[in-house]
Amino acid sequence: MVEGIFTIRNKLGLHARPAAAFVKKANEFNSSIWMEKDGTRVNAKSIMGILMLACPAGSQVKLTVEGNDEDIAIKELGSFIESGFNEL
Amino acid sequence: MSEEGLTNKVVKGIGVSSGIAFGKVRLIERGRLPVTKRSIKEEHIQKEVNRFRHAIKTAIEELNSIKESIPDDEVRKHAFIIDAHMMILQDDFFTGAVIETIKSEKVNAEWALDQVVSKFLLSFEKVVDPYLKERGQDIKYIYSRLARILVKGKTEDLNNIRTAGKSIIVAHDLSPADTIQLNMSKVSGFVTEVGGRTSHTSIVARALEIPAVVAVQNITSLVKNNDSIVIDGDEGIVIINPSKETQDEFLTKQIHLKIQKKEFLKVARLKAETKDGYKIKVGANIELLAEMDIVKKYGGMGVGLYRTEYIFLSKKGLPTEEEHFHIYRKLAENKDLEYVTVRTLDIGGDKFLQNSKGQKEANPALGLRAIRLCIKEMDIFKAQLMGILRASAYGPLKILIPMVSGTDEVKKIKGLLKEYMDELSSKGIEFNRDIKLGIMVEVPSTCMISDMLAPEVDFFSIGTNDLIQYTLAIDRVNEYVSYLYEPLHPAVLRMIKHTVQVAHAHRIEVALCGEMAGEPLYVPILLGLELDELSMNPYTIPKTKKIIRGLEQSYCKELLKAILNNDSAKRSEALLREEMKRLFPKEF
Numbered sequence: 001m002v003e004g005i006f007t008i009r010n011k012l013g014l015h016a017r018p019a020a021a022f023v024k025k026a027n028e029f030n031s032s033i034w035m036e037k038d039g040t041r042v043n044a045k046s047i048m049g050i051l052m053l054a055c056p057a058g059s060q061v062k063l064t065v066e067g068n069d070e071d072i073a074i075k076e077l078g079s080f081i082e083s084g085f086n087e088l
Numbered sequence: 089m090s091e092e093g094l095t096n097k098v099v100k101g102i103g104v105s106s107g108i109a110f111g112k113v114r115l116i117e118r119g120r121l122p123v124t125k126r127s128i129k130e131e132h133i134q135k136e137v138n139r140f141r142h143a144i145k146t147a148i149e150e151l152n153s154i155k156e157s158i159p160d161d162e163v164r165k166h167a168f169i170i171d172a173h174m175m176i177l178q179d180d181f182f183t184g185a186v187i188e189t190i191k192s193e194k195v196n197a198e199w200a201l202d203q204v205v206s207k208f209l210l211s212f213e214k215v216v217d218p219y220l221k222e223r224g225q226d227i228k229y230i231y232s233r234l235a236r237i238l239v240k241g242k243t244e245d246l247n248n249i250r251t252a253g254k255s256i257i258v259a260h261d262l263s264p265a266d267t268i269q270l271n272m273s274k275v276s277g278f279v280t281e282v283g284g285r286t287s288h289t290s291i292v293a294r295a296l297e298i299p300a301v302v303a304v305q306n307i308t309s310l311v312k313n314n315d316s317i318v319i320d321g322d323e324g325i326v327i328i329n330p331s332k333e334t335q336d337e338f339l340t341k342q343i344h345l346k347i348q349k350k351e352f353l354k355v356a357r358l359k360a361e362t363k364d365g366y367k368i369k370v371g372a373n374i375e376l377l378a379e380m381d382i383v384k385k386y387g388g389m390g391v392g393l394y395r396t397e398y399i400f401l402s403k404k405g406l407p408t409e410e411e412h413f414h415i416y417r418k419l420a421e422n423k424d425l426e427y428v429t430v431r432t433l434d435i436g437g438d439k440f441l442q443n444s445k446g447q448k449e450a451n452p453a454l455g456l457r458a459i460r461l462c463i464k465e466m467d468i469f470k471a472q473l474m475g476i477l478r479a480s481a482y483g484p485l486k487i488l489i490p491m492v493s494g495t496d497e498v499k500k501i502k503g504l505l506k507e508y509m510d511e512l513s514s515k516g517i518e519f520n521r522d523i524k525l526g527i528m529v530e531v532p533s534t535c536m537i538s539d540m541l542a543p544e545v546d547f548f549s550i551g552t553n554d555l556i557q558y559t560l561a562i563d564r565v566n567e568y569v570s571y572l573y574e575p576l577h578p579a580v581l582r583m584i585k586h587t588v589q590v591a592h593a594h595r596i597e598v599a600l601c602g603e604m605a606g607e608p609l610y611v612p613i614l615l616g617l618e619l620d621e622l623s624m625n626p627y628t629i630p631k632t633k634k635i636i637r638g639l640e641q642s643y644c645k646e647l648l649k650a651i652l653n654n655d656s657a658k659r660s661e662a663l664l665r666e667e668m669k670r671l672f673p674k675e676f
Contacts, residue, residue: 017168048185053211
C-alpha cells in the first residue's frame, strides 16, 4: 500500500471536468484507489465520490493506493493532481 | 390559473437581447418537477429499481444523442461537461446509493433520487469557495434530467420543435446541454425565470440576435405549451395570450423596429458628427473575440473597453502570458478596429484565485479588487501586461487600468511597465514602446486629483457605473436604494465636467465607457460635456450615432448648462426627456 498527499492546484477546484478526467485515469489501474480529505474517504474511481469531497483550489487530498500497480498509479495520479489536471 | 389560461397577461423581467418576437410557447420544464414520496410494497421494490435503471439508460442515450448533434465549434466546448454528466450517470456510487435508498426505505425511485442528490448537494453547500459551490449545478442538471424521465415517463426531445415552426422557448433555466440541443433556426425568442445579462442564454441570444427576456418570475407556471406569447427584449416584458389590440400594437412596434434597425445599420457606417461639425469617437465595449465582427457591423470605430475578466473566469486555469498575448494579438491585428483599449483585470481575487479561501471581505466593492489585487498578485498582473505589450507590436492597443484611487498606484504601474519593457527589449521581443496608458476615473478621489494624475497618463476613461455608485454611496442592485442611482445627479455631472476640463487642459483625451454612454437619452449631455469618446454596448451604437447626427453641439452645451443648474436629477431627467421627444419624436 502506498500513500501520498497532493494539492489541488487548478483555480476552479476539483469540479466536474477534472473529476471526470481523474476518474478515467484512475480506472486505468488495477489497484484500489481511495481519495481522502478532512477525514472523508471515497473510492477515487467514482466521480460522485470525488465530487462529494468538494475540494476547492488549494485544498490537500490524500491518495491511498493498493494493488499490483500501486507505485506507478500513485506516481501518475499524484502528478496529474499536481499538474492541475492539465487545466493550468 | 383558469382552464382556458390567462389572456393579455403582462409579466415583467429583464430584457437582455433586443427585439420583439411572437410565437407559440415551447415549455422546457427543468428542475422544478414536483417529486412526491410514495411507499413501495416489498414485492414492487425490484420493479422500482428497474424503473430507475431504465431512467439512467434513457438519460445516457439522451446525452449521447445531444453530443452527436452538437452543431459547431462555438458550442462544442460544452461537450466535455456532457461527458462528465454521463460519467456521473454511470457511477455505481451514485446509482448504488439511489438503489440502496429505494430498497432500505421502500420508497419510489424519484424520492430516493431526491434524497441522494440533496445529500450530495449538502456537501457542496459547505464549501466556502464560490466557484466550486456553483459546481453543484452539474448534479442539479443530472437530477432534473432523471427526475423528468421518471416523472413524465418519456424523453423530451427538444428537436421536436422542428415540426412546430418557430417557437419561443420558455424555461426555468437553460443548461448548456439544452442550448446545444436547440435548433436555433426554429427559435424566435427566449424567456427564462432566472439569469441576467451575462448568463449563458443571454449571451447566446445576443450573439444570434434573438429577442430574450430573463428573470421573469414564475413564467413556467403561468404558460402552457402552445400558448400565444409576445416578448419584448428591449422593455423586458412578456405578454401571455395577447389580445388582438395588443398583438396589433406589438406587430406595429416590431415592424417599426425592423425598419429602424435597417435604417440604423445604414447610419452605423456614417461618421459620428453633430450638425455643426463636432466630431466624437464612438467605440464598443466587448469581452469576447467573437464580438469583433459585431463592432464593425454596428459602426464602432474601435473598442473603447475590452473587458478581460472572461479570460480569467473561462474554464482554463490562470491565464498565461502566451494566452493573453494570443487574444490581444487577434484584437490588435483586426483591421476594422482603429484602436483597442484593453482594461486589465477588474474583479476581486475571490472569483478565481487559489488559496484565497476563508477571509471573506465585508465590503467587496471597497475591497481587494482590480488594480489593488493586481499590485498584490504581481504574477497575474505581469502575465497580463506582458501579453498586452507583446501584442502591441501588431496593432493599436492601449492599456486601461481600473479602480485607481491615487498617484502612487499610477507610479507603481508605470514602474512595472518600464521594467517589463526592459525585459522584453533585453530578450529582443518586439513591442510598442509608446503604447498609451490610461486610467479609469471611477473612484471619486481620482476625479478630485485628476490634475495630479493627468500628467502621468495618456488618457482617462470615465466609468460611470462605479463613479455613480461610489459618489452617491448606493448599491444599485439593492432594491431599497436603487432609486438613488441617478446619472443626472448634479454631483455626478460636475465630476465628469471637472475631469474633462482637467484632461483637456493637460491635452489628454477622455472617454466615457459606462452604461450612461449607451443610453441614447444622455447623448446631448455627453456631447455638451465635450467627451472625446463614448464607448458602449455595440448594439446601441447606430441609435447613438443617429442622435449625434441630429444634434448641434451648441444646443447641447446650452442644454447642459440648464441641467447643471438644476438641483434635482428627477427634474433634469424630465426636462431631457421632453427635449429629446421634441427633437426625435420617432425615437423617444
